[in-house]
Amino acid sequence: MSISEDDVEKFLDDNPAFAKQYFEKKLRTESWDSNESEILFELIQDMQESINMEKVVFKTLRRIRSLIHADRCSLFMYRQRNGTPELATRLFNIQEGSTLEECLVSPDSEIVYPLDIGIVGYVAQTKKTMNIKDVTECAQFSPFVDELTDYTTKSILATPILNGKDLVAVILAINKLNGPYFTSSDETLFLKYLNFASLNLKIYHLSYLHNCETRRGQVLLWSANKVFEELTDIERQFHKAFYTVRAYLNCDRYSVGLLDMTKQKEFFDLWPVLLGEVPPYSGPRTPDGREIVFYKVIDYILHGKEDIKVIPNPTPDHWALVTGLPTYVAESGFEGPLDESGWTVKNVLSMPIVNKKEEIVGVVTFYNRKDGKPFDEQDETLMESLTQFLGWSVLNTDTYDKMNKLENRKDIAQDMVLYHVKCDKDEIQEILPTREKLGKEPSECEEEELASILKEELPGPTKFEIYEFRFSDFDCTELDLVKCGIQMYYELGVVKKFQIPQEVLVRFVYSISKGYRKITYHNWRHGFNVAQTMFTLLMTGKLKRYYTDLEALAMVTAALCHDIDHRGTNNLYQMKSQNPLAKLHGSSILERHHLEFGKFLLSEEKENNVSKDR
Template sequence: MIIVSKIFVKSTCIAINSHSQFLDTSFITYSLYNFLLIFYLPQCCKQNFSLDSLHQDAVLWFGFKDTNICPQFSSFVDELTDYTTKSILATPILNGKDLVAVILAINKLNGPFFTNSDETLFLKYLNFASLNLKIYHLSYLHNCETRRGQVLLWSANKVFEELTDIERQFHKAFYTVRAYLNCDRYSVGLLDMTKQKEFFDLWPVLLGEVPPYSGPRTPDGREIVFYKVIDYILHGKEDIKVIPNPTPDHWALVTGLPTYVAESGIWCLSACYFFKEGPLDESGWTIKNVLSMPIVNKKEEIVGVVTFFNRKDGKPFDEQDETLMESLTQFLGWSVLNTDTYDKMNKLENRKDIAQDMVLYHVKCDKDEIQEILPTREKLGKEPSECEEEELASILQLPGPSKFEIYEFRFSDFDCTELELVKCGIQMYYELGVVKKFQIPQEVLVRFVYSVSKGYRKITYHNWRHGFNVAQTMFTLLMTGKLKRYYTDLEAFAMVTAALCHDIDHRGTNNLYQMKSQNPLAKLHGSSILERHHLDFGKFLLSEESLNICQNLNRRQHEHMIHLMDIAIIATDLALYFKKRTMFQKIVDESKTYDNTTAWTDYLSLETTKKEVVMAMMMTACDLSAITKPWEVQSKVALLVAAEFWEQGDLEISVLQQQPIPMMDRRKAAELPKLQVGFIDFVCTFVYKEFSRFHEEIQPMLDGLLNNRNEWKTRADEYDAKMKALEEEKKKEEEKMAAQKGQKQH
């Protein structure tokens, strides 16, 4: 009004730049907006003014004395508004390099055109107007960014709260941020992500019974099928409508706008003429303007289309609305990665369960196999599950403790069948007294030990026979070696069970080979690769109800048993053996400071950590116990171990294209005695020497070790002497050849 009174203009008005959109758009009339496009912007181009090159304090204005003689002026606006434009004075409002608005003074009242003094006065007052507009601009941008931040924050909160399903994820996010979206209503259409049809869906098309799909497709080639539309109603009473498998004539889809957005992949800002005119429902709600955007995931696939209807203040959606809603849809699109990852994880988990079920089917002791140990059909005429514990005890066929000398360190499995070893394994649980004490169902015990034996692979050395030998040595250390005095029955129960399972499902290759060959086990377990796999397999068997020998333990007992199994099986990794040697030696040294065995036993029984160290060293002693057996047994077992090593060496040469270490190179088989002596000296001697010092009852193991060392040393010396003789003979032959060659030359 001040400008009107000062320069005597009939009217002034503000035309807002459509790209800034920071002012209240009610100021914009259709005629002024078109004036900006038809008149002002062509003049900028004609005068060669570049808005990008203008700095903040630049002054640019345009004045036309007579529009009738101005070739750039269009009468289009006058015809629409029934108004006659005679003279114009216009100037832009700039915020930095951005064009904010154009202020127009139209038709000079007290003269035919605007004078230089009018122009000067006009520009002076505009400095104040420009400042107000810029302040409003900054305030508006601040509010928009705050709203945008709130939307992203709340949507992120809900996205990470819901990872299981994309529908629930989108629904929670959109519903939570509804107050910030500034619209009356919005709908989310979720697209079918199927890229390739099943063969039974293709047959009718290939046979000509159904015409092929010829409709629109997404940019990645998928048929555009909205399998669900979620409609959020915010005007009046809030409501949410979920429409599964919506028909093409649904009001949100019938216009084709969501389909167009899904096909093109670009957002669309459109007027209401796309939609049905008049009320859409009984509430009288009508569509005035829309903003439709695709939801795109990280793979650039369109997973849905969201359409916003009717800005709350009745104005068209502006650039800030577009930015806000585009940020929301982009964030939700990227968050689909979370649900995809969760879905893949669930599928992998399901595949794992299926694989475990398949493994269990082949490993688990079946109804016929259990009859070999519990012949209930023959003796009682019924299945084991139908029998009482007393009946099973009366027919359980076990060899007894003395037949195969399971209490002796010299035990050998050579005269036993694998089934007899299973029976001996069951016998050890009875000898420990844990079957009755912990109420282990006899059928379950038989099934468990039998299933463990089947879990070992048919490989050269690390098979069921080795697994049983380790368990038998553990049993012997506890009972004959008198180490049981430090441990409870539950702990002894756990130690023998761990020994039975310690190498289950061994592949005949070591940890280093798993890493070199990039075996999945190496990717699953960072250290002690095979040991952790054996532990997992053992726990897997115990998790099966029909094999769970721990089923009658209370929670605390069960946790303690699993804890001890963890330690015992992982301790068989020789890489850890060298770390625990010093700790064990200190415990042995400490035991020698006690004159009274009872006092030492009472002390160590209460020292949980020290007992675990001793147990870990016992597992190592058991795992290496073949080296302490009588020579006729040890020599044969050593060849089995070497044969398995050589098989790994062959794999390293053929598969990995690498040269194996001498121990695994069958071309150096003659060096086996020398390698055995080195293994005894470097690895084995310490553990058995310390155990014999710890408990004199374990002396037979050290004696056997030293005897075997002498045997291997003798053979190693014979080999060295033979090789030395061959070298001397070869040297003499070379000298002889050289002498003969010299005589010929003379």
């Protein structure tokens, strides 16, 4: 069937709306081609004129919003913190007439999406574009932002921005204005113009990575330079390295906490806990089981006037130590200033300093990134490189050997002085009750008065048969054995001959008894039994005539001290357990330790039985 010209004219006259719609469509296509060229030119100009990523992306999204008739657009940047990926708002709610300042989100006002929440998180996970026609029918939709902003989301068009396989950001458009949802042509147009935003975001991302790697290289270079300037002291080594690289750390302040390297609690540390004098430790521990005790914190202040503060023996609740703990962040939210300067904490990055033996030697905490944003995975990588390098540098062979030697000697000295508590003023009253009998302390008494009291208090040689080879300690208390030990010195005749102060003698024998640990065999009873055997050989066995009085005194004293501070384990155990004793003595470990401990007691002025002038 053919249509004549008259029929066409008649149809157009009867349907003027059809003609109007037809010509508007033709003209709009021609106008769109012209506008598209102008828009593309303006976008390229923006990219050339501005290096500010947010400014370029803002202009791009504002134009895209008008092209696809979206109510608003937003930009979510991808990052990782503590190994957990998340998306944070950078540009939010770009609408018609919006300015960059209105849409740019400050770090303390961010809306953060974990990747397992919301359509934004799902797009980041799948790395695929999503066109949601009705959010109420989408299982991934999360309404919490709508609830925060009192807004109703109906439709969403969201796409990821990728750099290769790595996610950089997610951009989304919300609510189609001239229709119920975004069409496939809207999606095509959206993705077409996002190429400009994507290019700018990729440039920004690569520039940021380049900057981080440059800073990382400078940090390692300068820290290496300073580390090898100082090889004798870990504290000075860390201080020089951290102070030198401060310009590359991109933070307002940082602190270094140096950790006590004692691996396990010694008995002298446990004693106050067992006695109930101090509460048991209930705080966190390092992976190798050590209590977390910081002996010093060095605080580097970079905001305002640069300063360095050294905090010796900080309390466990000192802000420089607790601000890096998740519990502190959760409970306080960094509210209020932490020092007299009014400075407040906004965000922290706390990392351990681990040596090559995988032992934690310190903790460094960085505060407040200079641009106000939270620390991200690149900051973690940079700081981790620094702390790892410093941790390894601790193990310089010569330095570490010296430190170990000093640490072992210190542990053993503390072991002897603090654990083996010497006879005190109250304990001596159990043998020399001068308060009860004379109303004064032993040091205030004359030797004759002390001799009179001891004559009453000591059991004498016959009560417990100390002269007999059949002697048994089963019927004796440990205090009885102390008294018998004192009695043996009187029976040898050395107290009078060498004018040994009787108070000193009592303290000395009592201290020896306390020097033996509460173990199954090598305890005070064993030590006394050996001394009684030596005494019996000298006196009952008539061997004393072959020795001088000084030698007899020495032999009985040596017998009393021969297993003092025995650990209940043998030398092989000390070596395999890498006990500090094994590192210090090398061979005959426990024997050398008993000797050193006995010499230590004898060298004490108040315990020196034989006066220096005799």
